[in-house]
Amino acid sequence: MKIDWTRNETLVFLVIVAFCLVATAVDPAFLSLPTLxxxxxxSIVTGIFAIGVLLVLISGGIDVSFTAIAAFSMYTTTLGLIxxxxxxxxxxxxxIVTLGTLSAFRGFLLxxxxxxxxxxxxxxxxxxxxxxxxxxTTGEGYFYSxxxxxxxxxxxVIGTWFLLNRTLLGRKIFAIGGSSESAHRIGIGVRGVQVFxxxxxxxxxxxxxxIRASLARVANPFDLVGLELSVIAAVVLGGARLTGGYGTITxxxxxxxxxxxxxxxxxxxxxxxxWQSVVFGTLILxxxxxxxYQAKRxxxxxx
Amino acid sequence: MTEAPLVRLDAISKSxxxxxxxxxxxxxxxxxxxxxxxxxxxxxxxxxxKILAGVEKPDDGRxxxxxxxxxxxxxxxxxxxxxxxxxxxxxxxxxLTVAENIAFSAxxxxxxxxxxxxxIRTLAQKVLERIAVDIPLDTRIEALAVADKxxxxxxxxxxxxxxxxxxxxxxxxxxxxxxxxxxxxIRRLKAAGVAVLFVSHKLAEIFEVCEKIVxxxxxxxxxxxxxxxxxxxxxxxxxxxxxxxxxxxxPFDPQAAPVLEVxxxxxxxxxxxxxxxxxxxxVLGIAGLLGSGRTQLAKALFGLLPxxxxxxxxxxxxxxxxxxxxxxxxxxxxxxxxxxxxxLFLSQSIARNIAVGRLDAFSGPLGWLDRTGxxxxxxxWLKRLSVAAPNAGVRVKSLSGGxxxxxxxxxxxxxxxxxxxxxGPTVGVDIGSKxxxxxxxxxxxxxxxxxxxxxxxxxxxIGCCHRILVMKEGRIVEEIAGGAVDAGELAAxxxx
Numbered sequence: 001m002k003i004d005w006t007r008n009e010t011l012v013f014l015v016i017v018a019f020c021l022v023a024t025a026v027d028p029a030f031l032s033l034p035t036l037x038x039x040x041x042x043s044i045v046t047g048i049f050a051i052g053v054l055l056v057l058i059s060g061g062i063d064v065s066f067t068a069i070a071a072f073s074m075y076t077t078t079l080g081l082i083x084x085x086x087x088x089x090x091x092x093x094x095x096i097v098t099l100g101t102l103s104a105f106r107g108f109l110l111x112x113x114x115x116x117x118x119x120x121x122x123x124x125x126x127x128x129x130x131x132x133x134x135x136x137t138t139g140e141g142y143f144y145s146x147x148x149x150x151x152x153x154x155x156x157v158i159g160t161w162f163l164l165n166r167t168l169l170g171r172k173i174f175a176i177g178g179s180s181e182s183a184h185r186i187g188i189g190v191r192g193v194q195v196f197x198x199x200x201x202x203x204x205x206x207x208x209x210x211i212r213a214s215l216a217r218v219a220n221p222f223d224l225v226g227l228e229l230s231v232i233a234a235v236v237l238g239g240a241r242l243t244g245g246y247g248t249i250t251x252x253x254x255x256x257x258x259x260x261x262x263x264x265x266x267x268x269x270x271x272x273x274x275w276q277s278v279v280f281g282t283l284i285l286x287x288x289x290x291x292x293y294q295a296k297r298x299x300x301x302x303x
Numbered sequence: 304m305t306e307a308p309l310v311r312l313d314a315i316s317k318s319x320x321x322x323x324x325x326x327x328x329x330x331x332x333x334x335x336x337x338x339x340x341x342x343x344x345x346x347x348x349x350x351x352x353k354i355l356a357g358v359e360k361p362d363d364g365r366x367x368x369x370x371x372x373x374x375x376x377x378x379x380x381x382x383x384x385x386x387x388x389x390x391x392x393x394x395x396x397x398x399l400t401v402a403e404n405i406a407f408s409a410x411x412x413x414x415x416x417x418x419x420x421x422x423i424r425t426l427a428q429k430v431l432e433r434i435a436v437d438i439p440l441d442t443r444i445e446a447l448a449v450a451d452k453x454x455x456x457x458x459x460x461x462x463x464x465x466x467x468x469x470x471x472x473x474x475x476x477x478x479x480x481x482x483x484x485x486x487x488x489i490r491r492l493k494a495a496g497v498a499v500l501f502v503s504h505k506l507a508e509i510f511e512v513c514e515k516i517v518x519x520x521x522x523x524x525x526x527x528x529x530x531x532x533x534x535x536x537x538x539x540x541x542x543x544x545x546x547x548x549x550x551x552x553x554p555f556d557p558q559a560a561p562v563l564e565v566x567x568x569x570x571x572x573x574x575x576x577x578x579x580x581x582x583x584x585x586v587l588g589i590a591g592l593l594g595s596g597r598t599q600l601a602k603a604l605f606g607l608l609p610x611x612x613x614x615x616x617x618x619x620x621x622x623x624x625x626x627x628x629x630x631x632x633x634x635x636x637x638x639x640x641x642x643x644x645x646x647l648f649l650s651q652s653i654a655r656n657i658a659v660g661r662l663d664a665f666s667g668p669l670g671w672l673d674r675t676g677x678x679x680x681x682x683x684w685l686k687r688l689s690v691a692a693p694n695a696g697v698r699v700k701s702l703s704g705g706x707x708x709x710x711x712x713x714x715x716x717x718x719x720x721x722x723x724x725x726x727g728p729t730v731g732v733d734i735g736s737k738x739x740x741x742x743x744x745x746x747x748x749x750x751x752x753x754x755x756x757x758x759x760x761x762x763x764x765i766g767c768c769h770r771i772l773v774m775k776e777g778r779i780v781e782e783i784a785g786g787a788v789d790a791g792e793l794a795a796x797x798x799x
Contacts (some may be wrong), residue, residue, distance in 0.1 A: 093766075167417055168410055170397075175407065178396035185358055185394045186408050188376035245398035 008239035011290055012254040015283070019147075019261055025271050033136060034144040041146060043260040045212045045224075047153045047253065049231045050161045050238075054252045056094070057235055058164070060177040060196045060244025061087065064232070065098040067224040068105035069202055070209030075145065084198035086189040094198075102228070117255075117259035128214050140150040147210045156204060161249045173197060177244030233280055234259040309334045309368045309498050310355070310386070310467055313362035317350055318780040324350040325522045327364070332467060335491065335496045338504070339530065343542055344369060344706070347522040348502055349391075352469055355500075356388045356509060357381040382408060382454035385466030393456040397445035401455055402427035403439050409462045423536055423674040430458045434488050454513045454706030457485065461492075465548065468492060469500040470754055475730065477594060486511055492513075504733050506535050543735040552769050552785055554582030562721050562753040565604070568613030573599045577613065581722065583751040586744060588768030588785070589765050590761065592797055596777035597757050601724050604755075605637035606630040617721065623736065636723045638708075647707060651699035653692060654681035656699050657713045684713035688743065708732055722753040729760060741767055761790040773797060 033052050033083030047064055058065045065083060086097040094219040128149070135145035139229040177181045184190050212223065238255030260281050271279075306753070308331035314329045315523055325347045330336050334782040342348045353359040355366065357376035366373045368384045376386075388394075391445050395404050395443050402420075405427040410418065418793035427440055436454050444452060453476045460468050470489075489512045503509055509516065511529070516533055518526040520539040526541045533541075540546055561580040568577040574596050581587050589598040604615065606624030614621050630637070658665060658677050665673045665680075675786045688709040692702060701709055708728065715723055728744070729737045744767050748754050758764050764771050765785055773781040773796060781796060788796070 005788055025605065097636055138633075165418075168415060171403065171407070171410070174399060175396050177396070178398035182394040184398055185388070185390065187357075187382045245396070303507055 007251075008237060008287060009248070009251045009254055011287060012237055012251070012258055015056060015287075016254065016258050017209050017262060019265070023265055023269060030265070032138070032266060032295065035135070036128060037144045037146045039260055039264060040150055041215075042264055043256050044147075044149055044153045044215070044233055045208045046234065046260055048204050048208040048229070050234050050256045051156050051249070052240075053231055053235045054240055054247050054249070055164070055173065055197055055242040056201050056243060058244065059173045059194065060180060061094040061194065061197065062232075062242065063094065063098045063172045063198065063201050064228045065100075065102035065105065066201055066208075066231070067226075067228045068102045068109075068203040069205040071220075071224050072105050072109060073206035073209035081199055081202060083202065083219075084195040087198055088194035091273045096195045096289070104119070106225070117127065122196055147240050148216065148275035149215060151213060152207065156166070156207070157253065160170070164249065169193065169196065172294065174245060177246070179245075230259050230263070231256075233284050237283060240259075255287075308332060308367075309369065311367040312351075313354075313365045313367060313372075314362045314575075315354060315366070317347075317354065317359065317363075319350075324521055325361070325519075327352075328519065328524055328528050329364075330517045330524060332464065332500060333666050334498055335421070335493050336515060337459055337493055337499045337501060337513040339501050339509045339516045340519070341502075341509065341516055341538060341542055342519040347540075349471065350522075351519070352388060352390075352471055352500075355381065355386055355467075357386075359461070362633070373660045377550060382412060382463065385464065386469065387460035387463060387465040387467070388469040389456050389460045389471060391471040391475070393452050393454055395452060395459070398443060400441050400443055402440040402448070404444055404455055405430055405458045405462050412463060413623045426462060427458070431460045433461060434458060437482060450478065450481060453477060454481070461488075464589050465497055467498045467500065469502075471502045472504065474505060475499075476505060481740060482508065503670065504737075506538060506734075509538075520544060532692060539734045542733070544721050549744075550670060552586050552767055553584075553749055555582060555748065555769065557582065558585050561616075562618060564616040564619075566616075568600075568603060568610055568615065568761065569706050570599070570603065570608065570612075571594070571611045573608075574603060574610065577777075578777055579756065579772060579779065579782075581753040583679070583721075584748050585770070586748050586754045586756060586768045588764035588771035588784075589757045589774060590764055590793065590797055591774035592769050595774040597774050598726060599757070600779070601637060601726050601757055604630070604722075604724060605635055607637075616671060631720075634719070634721035636718065636720040638715060638723070638725045638728065642790065647683060647699050647711060650698055651704075652696045653685065653690070653699055653702075653710055654678055654695035656710055657681045657684055657695075657717055659714065680717065681713075684717060689739065706736070709743075710738075712743060716747070722755070724755045724757070726757045727757070728756060736762075739752060742773045744747050761793045765790060765793065790799070 007091065012151060020031070024133070029035070040198065045144035049070070054064060081100055083094070083098055086100075111206045131144040131148040133148050133150060135143070158211070172183070172188050175188060176190055176193055180190055180234050208223075216223070235247065235252050237243065237258060238248065238250065238251030238253070243269050259280070263276055264278065266276055267273055311329075311331040313329050316638035323525065328347070328351060329697040330338075340351065350359060354361050355376070357378040357380055365378055368386075373380070374410070376455055382449070393683070396407070399407075402424045406423040406752060409426060410423070423733045424440055430503060431438060431440075434457060436458065438447070438451050438454065444455065447455065453473065454743055457470075457473060474485060477485060486508065489501070491548050492499060493512075501509065501514065510646045514528050516526070516528065518538070519602065521648070524619055559582045562583045566579075570667075571573045576791050577600060579587070589597045595619070599608055603610050604624075605703055606626045606629050615624065616622070617635070617768065622629070624630050624633070630657050648659065654677055654740065658681065665677050684690075685692060690706050690709045690713070692706065699707060702710065728740050732740065741763070744754055752767050756764065756768055769784060771783045771793070772779050773783065782784070783796075
């Protein structure tokens, strides 16, 4: 297969490879099963969020409230249905709506729960987090494992891939992202699809929240704060466009892998964690800038 | 007694923000009939189409389909009843492939929940074969040329078993050969019992495929008669309520010093050995088929396309054009072909659009804009070019095509240029606005501007221009005096 340099996926993949090479050179222990399992474990929550965000971005919308919904779900059930009411029902800009719900949900949590941590998460959740899919011990006797919760990410990925590529509903989401006016004119129920999309993200956020709480064995309202931008960054790095209509599951997973890799391994390389956001920012600029530059050059060559 | 018509409109009325777009429109369409909906831009045609498509709901009146009466349609009802619309803006999905775009409506009505790529491709291939068009099925729409997009839009409408196909100016982006094959498709559809509602400004096409012509003016039906009872003049009269005379180029001083001299202009692969002179008051036409280099020449003269060799002299002084700003500063104006995407800021006001080319002239100390001055100048231009708009603060996208074209003209004239290059000045413009634009061109020349007109409309070139340069493969191959040929002969010379 010909390598398409204008695709984000290619670039992100190369950056991941380069990062791994550098990390291994600095610390040969990097290239090992424990590191891999650690990264996979850390990508469960970010990955589920990212898949949800991918769906919203493809439909031409945006959602920044998912971390708050997830934090809330650690205490109670999903609030995901509030966003679609405002976005699809009242036709308000999704950025404003989800900024509003982000702030409201988080504030609500802080008011009623305060900074109090619930460490006695239900026994079911605790047991769930202890169930491991794969486990092993290194030569030095270091114990590592991959929890069954990882399967949730795998199922979400497969399910969403099927939804996007094999169902008419999925193609409608792409169509609306491409041109919602055209979609309306050929008889797609645009609002119904939007309700579905925001509800789907809400449901995934709830799921991610529960998994997060059970893995950490604690529910914390401050948890996940600030993660929304990293997640959106991961999805955009993977090739989804904020203007809607474009994005792939593969790209999103690569984006997530890169973000998780950077946030977990910079310390390993001896770089202070304060540099993390600088690296994120640079990656986003490069990841979105380079393909645009390549596309421009290709267009110029074509005349 | 004939059977009930396929579709009957009964006293449809619709207003937008207090403006009456349609009032009491009634007419009917029989199965297999070709009906032309004629009218100037802004006469209410587009609104009527949207009501039939179910995109807009009428304030009053009914749509009767197969005897069943609806007070309002919905896109899904319209599609289910076999009404398909080919929109002027195509209404395609740029991010999806050709095959998916063509098959989307069919998939929606099929009730399938899952998509099957093979089924989609087979359907799309079949439809494209039906209209004898070859476009790669897996290409994304955004990568297609405009003409191909138009063909895809047509194919999509045919993918379902349509009973009424509405075509809103389907031929604007097509070449003559493609137009002929579209007209052949329309004849075949009609023979199969499909009704066609055809909207076009090209009168010759109308007479070829329509049995009946419904003329609307200011939202009312002014005439509903068999096509045979109209001729070009009477149709133009019904559409506009005025009589027209073809504008002819007015005399200019052939001894005057040329305002523009072009010598041996060339760019590898696109332009070669271009040379001509343009005198003040002269209207120079450039004719050529698509790909002949005529648009490239216009862009080169406006600094949009760098050249490798040759010289351009303005009032005898050599100028170098590194970009459009140089050209504007030198007094060259360019009104591009695609007025919607290249020339205007559609969501901005008329005043801002007119002023945007020369904001410097209106900036005071500290770079603040003189809003009063801006508004006054814009109002002045609206009056001089008779743009139909309540005031200069109206957004450009709410104007009709002809009025948008006038706003583009106003922008360039506001900079008092020496030369104006008009590329396809009347593409997609109705007959009334077209006559107005021709009159404006003659006026401009009379004010000693040098005008260059590039156009596909050969009678337009012959009528408006003193001289016509014929371009082929980037070269000027012939020069013809404006009145010396007729359209048929000019077409033959272009194609030879």
